[in-house]
Amino acid sequence: MPNGGIRLSIDLTSAVIAATADLHGTRIPVMLNGRIVMPHGLSVGPSGQLHVGAAAPSEPSADHQFIDDPLELLGAARNQPPLDAVQLLAGQLWHIADQAVRQTGVPVDALTVTIPSAWGPRRRGHLTDAATRASLPAPAMVTAPAALAAYATAGTVPNGSCLLVCQADRHRITLTVLQADPDGYRELATRPISLTHDLDHALAQQLTGTSTKDDDPPPAETTQSAQEHGAVALLESIRQARQLLTTQDRAPVLLPAPRQPAVITRDDVTAAAQPLLDAVDGAVQDILDAADVDRHHLANVIHHEAEAIPGLQERLAAATGHTPTSLIGHSHALADGALSLTTAHHHAQPTAADTQLPRVRLRIRDLTSAILIGGCSLALLLQAVFTADVVTVDYRVIGVRTSLPQLGVAGALAMITAFAVAHLAPTTWLAGTSTPTTPEPATGSLIRRGYLAAAAGGTIAAALYGLATGTAVEYDYQPYLKWTLGSALPLAACAAVIAATAPRIPAPQLPDWLARTRPAVLHTATAGIGIYLMQAALTLTPPVDLTGMPGLIGSAGAALLGIATALTASRSRTIRTVTAPGLAIGYAIVVTSNTSSALIIGYLVALTWWATHLAAHTLRLAYPNVRQTLGRLTGGPTA
Structure with a gap:
């Protein structure tokens, strides 16, 4: 461990932020604002102060500007002033690192951040700039599929073997084919499963009878800002309800005013997921063709979900011929996996x-x-x-x-x-001279x-x-x-x-x-x-x-x-x-x-x-x- 500090790994690609600290080989989940995970949301006060880990407000505020996720602003062609996406991300990184330092009592000596596969030099550079502004070491970046593969396999996959990773945790459901090599994992191909709506948006449309997309015209009785905040709050409520459905049959969903709360069941989720399940077979074949591999080349199939999607695991098994390794509910899977991959780059340097x-x-x-x-x-x-x-x-x-x-x-x-x-x-x-009894x-x-x-x-x-x-x-x-x-x-x-x-x-x-x-x-x-x-x-x-x-x-x-x-x-x-x-x-x-x-x-x-x-x-x-x-x-x- 360099200089006796911690190696901090932050997962920014899942539905919620998770962080893991490695202190002398001991993995410690970092408590963020007193919780094991933290929302991506940021609230910017009138004087520019940041409130990190904020939940989406039910009503828009004239004094505070809410940002659902600064990561989505990163790399955008233009941001509306006075927003600075890099500075917002720097504040988020600094807050997470500060929580880790307070918990462990030692500074951060090495930083690892999980990023989406699609990121290129521009957004990677923005992330490095954000870490610098937060007074953190330059981050080692690990793509989310590679982090999941490292967590699920614990390095047991032989070099040259291929893996199929299905991410269904936050963004569009994405399939990625990886090949193991001595330096970690090499990405052969990645494809999103193209759907008109993801599962949460499909449920929202089913409950409200309207789309939550920003390009739909807002109702006459509401402003566009109010509709945006209502859509964010509705999607968050649906995510929480789906999480409850893993342990119970029914769950409430708060709808935007003036609608009354609704109740969804597992059958509702199954019905909303059907378009996704129908697209799995074709998407798997497309990604295998793009990677130039066959089903028998796959050593394992991994799928990660924040909340279970009924039938997805079975469809993946039928399409690939492998029983998937399911990582449902593993909140720190990506943070821990990324940390494992970067361990080789952060070995204790001799002093x-x-x-x-x-x-x-x-x-x-x-x-x-x-x-x-x-x-x-x-x-x-x-x-x-x-x-x-x-x-x-x-x-x-x-x-x-x-x-x-x-x-x-x-x-x-x-x-x-x-x-x-x-x-x-x-x-x-x-x-x-030195002797066996008195070494140098x-x-x-x-x-x-x-x-x-x-x-x-x-x-x-x-x-x-x-x-x-x-x-x-x-x-x-x-x-x-x-x-x-x-x-x-x-x-x-x-x-x-x-x-x-x-x-x-x-x-x-x-x-x-x-x-x-x-x-x-x-x-x-x-x-x-x-x-x-x-x-x-x-x-x-x-x-x-x-x-x-x-x-x-x-x-x-x-x-x-x-x-x-x-x-x-x-x-x-x-x-x-x-x-x-x-x-x-x-x-x-x-x-x-x-x-x-x-x-x-x-x-x-x-x-x-x-x-x-x-x-x-x-x-x-x-x-x-x-x-x-x-x-x-x-x-x-x-x-």
Whole structure:
């Protein structure tokens, strides 16, 4: 499971929306608005707020606009403004994912959505855009027939075998022939069973004596909007009545006002279904011909119904010669089946915590970075101590003047030295070899140990720097400790963040991450030399002048410090090319005894920024869906 989150599967193609979450291999039906399934309907308020899972109102509202299903608007040539079908679908997806996150307590790491077979690149692209707007991962899309086949067969169909899938759950009844292959199922042909009315519309026409189609003229006493809402409510009432007929003989149906409620029986449903049953034989033969298969090529027949259609299973058996696998009432069949098909694409990706990188024995040249950076750190510390202006009265020190920012850089470079040593931990042997009783630890464990040791060791070294300075000048150590320790602690915090999160980095990204975490010796050495020269020119009496040009050494040191600051603050080649010469010239011009501290502090800020950016990059690799989590905390999309 990537990063320990859930894989969420959403079925948008059935009569009601169903969602399943997979948490560490455990399938959890997601409760949507407190129910196991949720209606497709959306209600848009006057200010654009969405009410997801709304049932069709009995009467139209002037304040709220009801959308029966945003999926039907998706891909339409034009939508009436201010409707945005992609944004409506984004709100629906966000609401479902939010319910899943609240139920499981972990974010969504992978998303699967069941879609109709007829969808092409346009509507698939719209769905991807909707998921992006909802701060969800890019969805893996599975067609409804393939999801049903995966759920019904549980992967037991041999490769090359064919299946006939009959969907009679929501849209027009559709027949699809699939062929199993190693990657799932390949669609050979799909055909709807062409009827003047589907079963629900046929029952509605039988009960009211009128059609529910939008192109029929509305009665004079009603408006067209009222008729549309009445038709939607009537069809929903018929669906509920058919569901009741699975357990009882009679069921009530609410008719649009001013008509009184009606009652339907199983015989009424059987009579309304007769045109469909009469068309099954011809439709099956047509789909088999279109797929270029015969009845004996079929390994199984699957049919899925929200409510049972009397006689359909028997007709399918007679037309195909196979007893169909019936999925009547399996509300999560498509969500679970789609999840099974995409499992292969969402296997737990190996991370640093369970990966072992190739390692070599530690050599002197491997320590070059740490030695050079540590040398710069000690040189700056000793220069600050030996050039300190100590004021004494009667052999008692009453004041000391030295560069506190320079001490801060010395403490920060002590921490960077620890970073350089920690960088070696996952790729070098310090001593000994692994044995059966002491196996080699994983790379993630080595990274954690290395950077925790760096955080602790660098902090201790910086603290010792401050104490040593106070001891050397025989003065209160507190101001020195504040600068050395204060400059090192932000870097130590970044090392601790890296230690905590780096083991979650995906294994394929480890080499790039390791290359990025290597401290740049050239940048650090340039800064150390620049500060050393600049302070030597400003603090020594008489001033350093090896060239006969007073101030040249200090200006050169300041220029080197400016270059190092630009190289440390950014990884962009363009930004470095522009800023490095500018800072070099600017630093060389403005350097004085009064401005040198500000220039050194600028480098300290750049060094802290480098460590912070490295910790942030590690967090992004370890938790790629932080944006999604933040989106949930700040609220979902609105229409």
